[in-house]
Amino acid sequence: MSDENGKWLDKVMKSGGVNRRKFLADTGKLSLAAMGSGMFANTLATAALADTNFDWKKHKGTKIKLLLNKHPYANAVIAYLENFKKLTGIDVEYDIFPEDVYFQKVTAAMSAGSSEYDVFMTGAYQLWQYGPAGYTVDLNPYLSDSNKTADTYNWRDVQSNIRYALAWSGNIGDPLGGLDSHQWAVPMAHELYSMSYNQKMFDSAGIKPPEDMPDLLDKSAKLKKDMGNGFPIATRGSRSWATIHSGYMSGLVNYGGSDFVMDDGKLKSAVNSEACKKWTKMWIDMEQQFGPSDWTSYTWYEVGQALGAGKAAMIYDADIIGFFQQHGTKQAGNIAYESFAPNPDTDHPDSNIWIWALAMSSFSQNKDAAWYFLQWATGPKEQTFGATEKKQVDPVRKAVFEDEKYQNRLKSDFPSFSDTYKKTVPNAKIQFTPQPLFFNVTTQWAAALQKMYNSEISVDEGLDQLAEKIDRQIKPLNR
Numbered sequence: 001m002s003d004e005n006g007k008w009l010d011k012v013m014k015s016g017g018v019n020r021r022k023f024l025a026d027t028g029k030l031s032l033a034a035m036g037s038g039m040f041a042n043t044l045a046t047a048a049l050a051d052t053n054f055d056w057k058k059h060k061g062t063k064i065k066l067l068l069n070k071h072p073y074a075n076a077v078i079a080y081l082e083n084f085k086k087l088t089g090i091d092v093e094y095d096i097f098p099e100d101v102y103f104q105k106v107t108a109a110m111s112a113g114s115s116e117y118d119v120f121m122t123g124a125y126q127l128w129q130y131g132p133a134g135y136t137v138d139l140n141p142y143l144s145d146s147n148k149t150a151d152t153y154n155w156r157d158v159q160s161n162i163r164y165a166l167a168w169s170g171n172i173g174d175p176l177g178g179l180d181s182h183q184w185a186v187p188m189a190h191e192l193y194s195m196s197y198n199q200k201m202f203d204s205a206g207i208k209p210p211e212d213m214p215d216l217l218d219k220s221a222k223l224k225k226d227m228g229n230g231f232p233i234a235t236r237g238s239r240s241w242a243t244i245h246s247g248y249m250s251g252l253v254n255y256g257g258s259d260f261v262m263d264d265g266k267l268k269s270a271v272n273s274e275a276c277k278k279w280t281k282m283w284i285d286m287e288q289q290f291g292p293s294d295w296t297s298y299t300w301y302e303v304g305q306a307l308g309a310g311k312a313a314m315i316y317d318a319d320i321i322g323f324f325q326q327h328g329t330k331q332a333g334n335i336a337y338e339s340f341a342p343n344p345d346t347d348h349p350d351s352n353i354w355i356w357a358l359a360m361s362s363f364s365q366n367k368d369a370a371w372y373f374l375q376w377a378t379g380p381k382e383q384t385f386g387a388t389e390k391k392q393v394d395p396v397r398k399a400v401f402e403d404e405k406y407q408n409r410l411k412s413d414f415p416s417f418s419d420t421y422k423k424t425v426p427n428a429k430i431q432f433t434p435q436p437l438f439f440n441v442t443t444q445w446a447a448a449l450q451k452m453y454n455s456e457i458s459v460d461e462g463l464d465q466l467a468e469k470i471d472r473q474i475k476p477l478n479r
Contacts, residue, residue: 136362245442323393
């Protein structure tokens, strides 16, 4: 924003605001129209934060640097970054990288003890390594200090299962969000795992969304008859942890399975339990009969493209995938949503959760200024603009989800999305046991699924071998 525009906005705030119509009429003189209504509203809302008892200018003149993943959630923050600078006087620089190299950049910077970055994006699973390794700062002291955290931040408005997902003691066997937990990050937005499907294809086949896994298999057979080169369902299948943590893990838990159990005070693999074997047999059967022929190469991106292009009739994956495919794709306008409980003996889904969050580097030389950025970027005003004006889907704050403008946006462009979310979120949480070998375990798990899919090994034998391998690796971590 130019100095001239900034001075004008200062004048507006000191005079008690401005009529929006008059503002838009005046923007031609000041070249502010390019800001758009979202930028205008965010500017005024951010400026309103300054009119509180909290000293937002306390670290004026400080400079911080961010390390960001290239993602719509990061874009929502970047879009209004100039307003944070104006509010606080803190200068902000950032580096942004695609996800395929992003986490390598984080690991390299943190393992080297670099002070280059003050704040970085992270997921919950990464914190199970970063936290115990001393890479991230426990944010509890900041959250509990009224001199460092504004009353308007309202930490308790963040859904509890999401707050807990980013908090852990670092001790194997301790639950997320326990009494001795460190709050290693604060959340930006999240995603749940449900069914997104092509309403037009389902209507043409004369069927409704599947109610459970047996029903999904039956309806997939009906869909397949008329799909030509397409296929009924797409899910992730690459040799990656991401293949396990989405629909597969959500369904496994719904059938009573888990990744680990505590046995005589020791963590023990449970991937070969009867519940896991039952679920995995259905999963592999589904992929072999009704998934894409190249399922073992499918990532988040291929799943989304298959739905948007009309190659797949449905996906059991992140709800935001369906959200993003509703505009600008061949099947835009045809995507609908439904919560999904695979087990016919349950009355609710057990979705896993993915969370994009912001963490403070332990090596930062400007921690207090970094915290100002964290609380602004994940605070209620910035979160509201991310959800209503950008693509910060599945807001982590209850007040933001209930915001009238956000709900109207969903009703207008994404019918059934809100209801699906409401049915899914009550029992949604991180369904994995926190432990630092998460990525090793889940990548090996995905590799085992590929062998089962290719009929190189049976489900029973594959999961038995996997459990033995995991127990050997986890043994040194047990106290």
